[in-house]
Amino acid sequence: MAYQPKDPNQSNDESSSNRRLYNPYQDLHLPAKTLYNLPTSPEFLFQEEAVAQRRSWGENLTYYTGIGYLAGATAGAAKGFGSGVKAIERTDTTKLKINRILNGSGHAGRQIGNRCGVIGLMYAGLESGMVAFRETDDVINSVVAGLATGALYKAAAGPRSAAVAGAIGGVLVGLAVTGKQALKRYVPI
Template sequence: MADRGIYGGDDLDRRQEPGRRLYSPYQDLPIPYRTLYDLPTSPEFLFQEESVVQRRSWGENLTYYTGIGYLTGAVAGASLGLHRALRAAEPGDTLKIRVNRILNSSGQEGRRIGNRIGVLGLLYAGMESGMVAARDTDDWINNVAAGLGTGALFKAANGPRSAAVAGAIGGLMVGAAVAGKQVLKRYVPI
């Protein structure tokens, strides 16, 4: 029978007997392990100008808003598809048919709603980054203007009235989100 300590037995096998020390083959090597494993937690920047700016770049913004929008829409659409499939179930359906109906409905609704909200995130990120570049400042006006423009551009094909209503809804939603964020910063200690 082989020694269990060689092959990594449990902690009871690794008890240190009095008067003995554990052997470490690396104890005499001058390895700078502290510099290898104690990494800094703050971000490192290539250029000094990047460290002054306290926001994501336009590419990071684009990826973030599009990805979050698609993921949120896909989950919401899948749950809506699940609800519709369960409502459409007929008494004579087999389990296979019910599962198939649920998967088809969830996938279809998830893709449809995910794509729509992902496009909204893409438009919003592009407009917000454009506003920051044009105005050379980062404040709430950029966010609200990007929300207005996103809603108007998303519904522009349906006519000017529909675009104006969608723009107003987009601006109000983003304005409420910005105001809610400020309230949370002020009154909720995080």
């Protein structure tokens, strides 16, 4: 029976004898500690997922594309904010000043965010392809994927630009992987 408010016209003896507050937990004779004792290890639906110690290619694709777009959009918005502030003139009204800043932030944030998102998409696809091709997950896959991503991204600008961008991509990914391993080893998390 659900809770029903007391009728002021009824006497106290009558209302308290046939009505009570509803408690949905009254038949669960569990201690409160076991209700909130959740497992700390990940739970998997299939055994194959528990054996694999890396994200699937779809998760990888979503993760790197999202991180790339978010980082690029943030950096681009900061750059656009600076250019918007520089574009302000003495005679501008407050509305016009805000408009210049917002337009600059939005334009640069969108451009750089899209570029970084595409780079993340290409890197995730190439890294997952390397793992599938080599059937092993190691640092070589990441570095080669970074090298290929840089080269493919700048391939339309010519072979020299592609080679430089590939070298930069490989070095950046190598530094990131080395930093991640050092962080795992020396920083207890």
